[in-house]
């Protein structure tokens with residue numbers, strides 16, 4: 363049996379901790395034979411455990427335990443196209459895969475809403491795990507432990523991601539955020555997020571782009587952590603793009619543009635010779651998938 367989970371790009375600026383999209387890079391796990399001890403075969407480097415301490419197995423065991431079930435240890439093959447700690451939801455992809463692993467092995471028959479509730483409790487916020495489960499665009503809210511989400515189609519466009527050659531852990535990127543916002547600032551920031559959502563749902567990418575870049579929740583606090591952001595945003599503006607935002611906690615920078623500008627925009631960005639990869643991505647509409 364194989365389980366695949368898409369990468370995700372969270373926040374879209376003003377949708378901080380709430381809005382995310384699924385994109386076409388995948389984590390895939392294959393469940394192989396029963397073993398004495400859990401074994402995860404992967405090529406993700408020495409920092410990613412291959413035993414019971416791998417986040418995949420930790421998540422699956424945690425979920426099984428919540429339903430008073432025991433899982434039999436298996437050998438698992440894990441292959442991931444999702445770069446680690448780059449703002450494309452690598453931890454969420456493995457958490458969603460771990461929930462699905464428990465779901466399949468312990469026959470829990472979880473609904474997507476139940477998977478989302480569990481995934482949000484484990485990840486801490488819903489904006490990556492929700493699109494990883496449902497696919498497409500998801501707008502979600504978690505308040506006092508209860509997660510509510512709405513999935514929708516993302517407007518027709520092209521996505522260009524610049525993935526820098528350095529890691530930025532979500533925990534480090536959250537450390538620079540303020541503890542509190544004033545009431546006035548919170549109202550302003552959430553009103554921008556409301557118009558962003560309405561613009562996305564009415565396929566108005568010009569207005570959505572304005573609202574993405576008007577974010578007041580996180581990018582201004584994080585911009586010094588990702589020096590390429592302001593330069594790429596300027597290039598994107600000069601080349602007709604709708605919006606540029608810090609994908610998740612960064613350092614990946616996502617550009618939303620009309621397909622007709624993609625080639626020229628890619629050339630202009632490549633000319634900057636930044637250390638990293640430029641990826642043309644598409645929206646994944648399927649979310650987590652299980653195949654025999």
Ligand SMILES: Nc1ncnc2c1ncn2[C@@H]1O[C@H](COP(=O)(O)OP(=O)(O)OP(=O)(O)O)[C@@H](O)[C@H]1O
Pocket residue numbers: 370372389406410411416417418440442445446447448449450451452453454456490530531532533609610611612
């Ligand atoms: N396939 C994997 N197997 C095991 N652990 C993983 C895997 N992918 C990611 N992780 C764990 O998640 C950590 C990265 O999580 P982090 O939240 O910092 O970044 P991210 O999820 O890639 O980015 P973001 O949440 O901003 O989109 C890795 O350092 C590793 O510990």
Ligand SMILES: N[C@@H](CCO)C(=O)O
Pocket residue numbers: 372373378379380487489490532535536580610611
């Ligand atoms: N909303 C989260 C996404 C990364 O996990 C953040 O920006 O910190």
